[in-house]
Amino acid sequence: MTIALTAPGTGVLDAVDPGRGKSPGAARIAGVATATTEHSYTQREVLDLFAITDPKVRSVFLNSAIERRFLTLPPRAADGALCSEAQGELLAKHKRLALDMGGRAVRAALDNVGLDVTDVDYVCCTTTTGFLTPGLSAHLIRDLGIPTKTSRVDVVGMGCNAGVNALNATASWAIANPGKVAVMLCTEACSAAYVIDDTLRTAVVNSLFGDGAAAIVLMADAPETAYAPADVPAAPGGPRILGFSSHLITDAIGAMRYDWDDEQGKFSFYLDPQVPYVVGANAEQVVDRLLNGAGLRRSEISHWLVHSGGKKVIDAVRVNLGLTRHDVRHTTGVLRDYGNLSSGSFLFSYERLLREGVVQAGDYGVLMAMGPGSTIETALVQW
Template sequence: MTTELLAPAAPAPALLVHPPRILGVGTAVTATSYSQEEVLDAFEITDPKIQSLFRNSAIDRRNLTLPPVDDTGSRIAEPQGDLLDKHKALAIEMGAEALRACLKRAGADLSDLRHLCVVTSTGFLTPGLSALLIRELGIDRHCSRSDIVGMGCNAGLNALNVVAGWSAAHPGELAVVLCAEACSAAYAMDATMRTAVVNSLFGDGASAIALMSGPGAPEPADAEGPSILKFASCIIPEAVDAMRYDWDRTQGRFSFYLDPLIPYVVGAHAEIVIDRLLEGTELRRSDIRHWLVHSGGKKVIDAVVVNLGLTRDDVRHTVGVLRDHGNMSSGSFLFSYERLLDEGIAEPGEYGVLMTMGPGSTLETALVQW
C-alpha cells in the first residue's frame, strides 16, 4: 500500500489589513461616435457574415477615430507608425480628461496626486503614458508613477491590485489608476473574419479611479465609494493563445485575435475565481448586491451571467456600457462603476464584485464594501 503525497492547496487571498477606499472615478471618450451601420459603410463591408457580426453585437454606438478618406471617399489604410502616433495623441487627450474628472469627483487636485499608474494595451511608448501625462498636465515631477502595458482587458483590475498595495504602504496619500485605450489605433482594415470579430467590438475610452488608505481617507459614512477588501485571480494557461495582440506579417502591423470559443472558456472559469474571492469571508454569491463586470462582448456577458446565476439587472451597467461604447478594453468596468455611483443606490454595508477578463486567458476580481 502506497501513500500519495498531495501538495497543499494554495491559501485563498487574504483580506487587506488597511483596505484603501475608492474616492472618485472619471471617464472620457473620443469625439466621434459611430453606429455599427456607419462603421460598415465607412469600410465598405458587404460580406453578409461580417455584417451579421456587427448587427448582432448588442452594440449601438462606439467612439472611434477612423482613418481619413482618399479622393474616392475610401478609408486610407494607416501604417503602424501612424497608428502609434494616433495611440499617443488619443490616449493623452482622453487620459487627461478622465483624470481631471476623477480628481474632481474625489474633491482633489492634480497637486494632491502622489502615485499615477497608467494602463494601456493599444500602443507602446517609451517614455510611457504616465511620464507624458505628468508633463502634459504639469503634475509634480516627484509624483511616483508606473505603467502597465500589454495585459489587455483584464489589466485595470491588475493595476488596481498593485496600487492598492502601494496605497496601504503610503497611508493618507492619493493614488490614481488610469486606463487609456485608443482602440482606433489597433483597427485593421481587411475583409477577414479574424479582424471582423475585433472590428465589430472595440471602441475608444479612458477611465480613472482614485484611492487612499489610512489617515486622511474618508470614513465609510462620508464616502461615495467603497473600500477594497480583497482580490482574486485565475489564469487559464491552456487558453493562452485565445486572446492576443501580435504581429500580422501579411499586413506588416499588429492586430488583435479573439478565439470564437473564448466566451465559453471564460464563463466556465467564472465560478472558480468568484468562489476563491469569497473564500474565508463567510459571504455567499447571494450576499453580493452589486456586480460590475467587464463589457467584453455579448457572448462573454451571457456566459458569466449563466455560470454565476446572475440576473440581467445584475449586469445592467455592463450591458449598457457595451451598448453605448462597445468594449473599451481595460477601463470598461470603471464606466459601469461610474453608472452605479450615478444611480446613488449603494447603501453602507453592501458588498460588490468587480470582474474583468482578458488575455492569458485570465479573470481578475475584487471584493468591495460600501
C-alpha cells in the same frame, strides 16, 4: 491566488502580523470619471464608411448587441475613401488619443473629490492599444502638471483584465502610503489597434472595441495603531477594497492575443471563438475563491460590475454565476453604448452604478474582468 487588502474583523483574510498589534488601513475608491474620443458611430455607419459589403461580416457587426461606439476613423483620400493607416501612424494616434482621453478622465476624477493634479503622489497607467517609451504615465505627468516627484507605473499589454491588475497594485501602494493620493488610469485608443481585411477574424475584433478612458482616485486610512501619525488624513468616502482573486487559464493562453501580422505590417488582435465558453467555465472557481476568503456567498453580493467583453462573454459569465440580467445591467448598457473599452470597461459600469444612486452602506460588490492569458481577475469591495 487570493489577496486580502484590509483589516481583520471584516470577515476577510487576516493580512496583518498579529505580533505587531496593528491593522492596515483599507484602500478606498474615492472618485471615478470617464472620457471618450469625440465621435461615435452606429455599427451600420462603420460598415458603410469602410465599404464593407460581405453579408457574413455585416452580420457580425449588426448582431453584436452594440448600438454605438466612440471611434477615431482614418483620414479620407481624395476619392472620399478612408485611408489605410500604417503601424507608425497608429502608434502616433494611440499616444495622442490615450493622453487626451486620459488627461480629461484624471482631472475629472480628482475634481470629484475636491483634489487637484498637484495633490497626486502616485500614477498607474494601463493600456494595450499602443506601446511607447517612456510610457503614458511620464507624458501624463508632464502634460497635466502632476508633481515630478510622483511615483509611477505603466501596465502595458495585459489587455482587458489589466484594470483589475492595476487596481491591485494601486491599492497596495495606497495602503503602504496612508493619506496619500493614488490615481489609476485605464486609457485605450482602440481606434489605433485594428486591421481591415476580408476575414471573420478581424471582423469580430473590429465589430467590438471602442475608444475610452476611466480614472479612479484611491486613498487609504491610516493603520489602526498607537503609533499612527496624527497628521494622516482619513480617506474620503467610497468603497473599501477588501481583496482580489486571480485565475490564469493556461490551456487557453493563446485564445486572446495581440501579435504581428506580416501581411498587413501591423499588430492584429485575435479572439478565439471559444473564449466565451472558456471564461464562463472558469468564472465560478475564481469568484467563489474571492468570496470564500471573506466568508461570503454570491447571494450576498449586491452589485456585479463585469467587464463588457461582448454579448456571448457576458451571457456565459451570467449563466455560470447564476446572475440575473438585472445584475449585469450596467455591463450590458456599457457594451450597448460604447462597445468593449478594454481595461477600463468595468469602471464605466462602476460609474453608472454610482449615478444610479442605489448603493447603500454595507453593500458588497464584485469587480470582474477577463482578458489575455486567458485570465479572470476579480476584486471585492464594500461600501
